[in-house]
Each structure stands twice: as C-alpha cells, then as structure tokens.
Amino acid sequence: MRKTMMLATVAVLMTMAGGAYAAEIEVKMLNKGAEGVMVFEPALVKITPGDTVKFIATDKGHNAETIKGMLPAEAAPFLGKNGENVAVTFDKPGVYGVKCLPHYWMGMVAIVVVGSPDNVDVAKSVAQPGKAKQVMAGLFEKLAVARTAEK
Numbered sequence: 644m645r646k647t648m649m650l651a652t653v654a655v656l657m658t659m660a661g662g663a664y665a666a667e668i669e670v671k672m673l674n675k676g677a678e679g680v681m682v683f684e685p686a687l688v689k690i691t692p693g694d695t696v697k698f699i700a701t702d703k704g705h706n707a708e709t710i711k712g713m714l715p716a717e718a719a720p721f722l723g724k725n726g727e728n729v730a731v732t733f734d735k736p737g738v739y740g741v742k743c744l745p746h747y748w749m750g751m752v753a754i755v756v757v758g759s760p761d762n763v764d765v766a767k768s769v770a771q772p773g774k775a776k777q778v779m780a781g782l783f784e785k786l787a788v789a790r791t792a793e794k
Contacts, residue, residue, distance in 0.1 A: 667695045667730070670753060672705035672743055681746040683707075683753035687782050689789070690733060692758050697730040698723060698741075705743045707731075710752070712769040713740025715762050733757040738766040738786075742775070750774030754782045 668688055676682040688696060698707035703726035714720060715737030723729030725745065733739065736758030743751040752775045754766075763786070771779045 665693045665695065665732075666690065667697055669697050669699055670707075671699045671701055672707060672751075674702050674704075679750075681743070681749045681751040683741065683743070683751065686753040686778070687756070687785050687789075688753070689756045690758075692734050692736055693732065694757070695730050695732045696755055697728060699728050700726050702726070704745055705751075706745070707741055707753075708744060710740035710742050710769060710771075713738065713766040715739075715757075736760060737762045740766055740769065740779070747775055748773035750778035752779050752782070754779075754786065756786060 668690060670688060671684045673682050673684055674680060676684040678684070678686065683698075690696065700706070700723075706723045706725045706727070707729050708722040709720040711720070715735045718733075718735040718737065718739070721729065721731050733755060734757075737756075738760040739755040739757065741753040741755060750773065752771070760766075763783075767783055770776075
C-alpha cells in the first residue's frame with residue numbers, strides 16, 4: 644500500500660511539472676536579417692506540442708498569422724496585429740505556415756513544425772505569391788534534410 648501511494652505521488656508531481664517543461668521560443672520579425680530583408684528569424688522552428696512561439700515585432704509594419712491551408716486540420720488559425728508581439732501555443736502536431744501579411748509577397752514566411760508532422764504534403768501544395776514561393780520551398784528543403792538526419 645505504501646509503495647502504491649508513493650508511486651501515485653510521484654505520478655502526480657510529474658504531471659504537475661509537465662507544464663514547466665513547455666518551452667517558449669522567440670521568432671523575430673525583421674526588416675533585415677541573416678537571410679535577407681523582410682524575414683522571420685529563425686524561419687524554421689521545431690517544437691513539441693504544448694510549446695509556445697512568441698513572434699516579436701521589431702517594427703510596426705510586421706505581423707504574424709497562419710497561412711490558409713498550411714496548418715493541421717484540427718488546429719485553429721491565429722492572427723497577430725501589425726506592430727504587436729503575438730504568443731501562440733501549439734498543441735496540435737503538424738506543419739504550420741506563417742506569414743507577415745504586409746510582406747508576404749516579398750517572402751516573409753516561416754514554418755513551425757510541431758511534433759511529428761503528418762500534413763507536410765498538404766502544406767507544400769499551398770500556392771505562395773511572389774518570393775514567398777521560393778522562400779517556402781527552401782524551408783521545406785531544410786525540413787526534409789532535418790527529418791532525414793533524425794532517422
């Protein structure tokens with residue numbers, strides 16, 4: 644009986660501590676970064692379900708929002724306001740496409756990968772405007788390389 648109580652106590656404590664292990668990752672929205680102009684930095688983020696990504700507006704002209712069709716079927720889209728930081732907790736596994744609406748056609752896009760993504764092919768099939776097409780293709784290439792390295 645004593646052993647059962649001790650195991651139950653440990654299980655409860657581990658469950659309570661589970662939230663403490665959730666990470667918060669910062670992604671900056673920049674006019675100029677290491678990869679060029681009008682970029683998210685980093686533009687490819689891999690997290691686990693329950694983690695939060697905080698998109699930091701370094702300029703009043705940037706926002707972060709989901710790209711229609713580039714998120715898991717059960718996931719809710721998000722929409723940040725121009726010039727404001729937005730923190731998003733990602734609970735559903737999958738690939739999420741993110742854009743800065745004012746600079747979308749200039750290629751200001753990012754990918755957030757949560758857990759094991761099952762919607763990669765669907766996300767890749769979403770049409771992108773202007774330079775976003777090229778940038779998104781590069782991000783999917785980086786994701787493919789990372790996934791191959793994990794195997």
